[in-house]
Amino acid sequence: MVSQVYYGSLESSYSGTGTVASDEEEICDVYYFETPNDDDRDKIKSLAGKEYNSGDEIYTVGDNKAVAPADGRVVRTNFSDGQAEIYFLNYSKLYVTTYVPYDSYLMMGYDSETVLRVDNQTIETNITYISYLYDEDGIEVRIACNQYIMPNRTVDVEIKLDETDEMLFIPAIELQDVGGYTFVYVVTDEANRLTEQVEVEIGRTLTVYEDGNAFDYYEILSGLSAGQKLVSIPWDNGDI
Secondary structure, eight states, rough: OOOEEEEEEEEEEEEEEEEEOOOOOHHHEEEEEESSHHHHHHHTTTTOOOEOOOTEEEEEEEEEEEESSSEEEEEEEEEEEOOOOOEEEEEEGGEEEEEHHHHTTTTTTSSEEEEETTTTEEEOOOHHHESSSBBBTTTTEEEEEOSSTTTOEEEEEEOOOOOOOSSEEEEGOOOOTTTTTEEEEEEEEEOOTEEEEOOOOEEEEEEEEEETTEEEEEEEEEEEETTEEEEEEEEBBBOO
């Protein structure tokens, strides 16, 4: 199959995975009740696993009332030294952490269109934090869950990046890499099935989504010109 070297701009996306936050201190609100009696203890124990909408009363002892600050659920209760503790998982505090490569980081912002995919659901959401520090895994980005996703789960992440400036680019399938030597097979005479190996310098890797399918492209910094035809397997240079 023959493809070509393209010149223009691309609307690409970052595609990767992320992990839902699981630090209890970050994602839970804790309510304390002093010296509950046995009846209160049994009722508080029974709260574990129950879901509440924002504004719902979770429990009341005397003048001490626990009200759900957002949608969420009681994940556990604890009793010690005459005190009851109710741990409320606050769905609005749930977020996904992903690590993006530097090239993608340069092309995203807090207003970038962002979706999470898990259990055949697509969740439209938003970026809440972009780190300014580089980590060996990439740059940390946090994304709001906007609904309940079990803490510590792995989810798919897609972030739409800014449109690139005009550039040369090729389908990723055409690039050959042998020990760090990157090259392509350029068609020099299509009628006579002639090709030559040409060394190229690549820049960014860009992912474009079309009808739900992902297509990867490489930015070409040197070695090629727009319109040149490429093949992923060299022709036999005249042998048909």
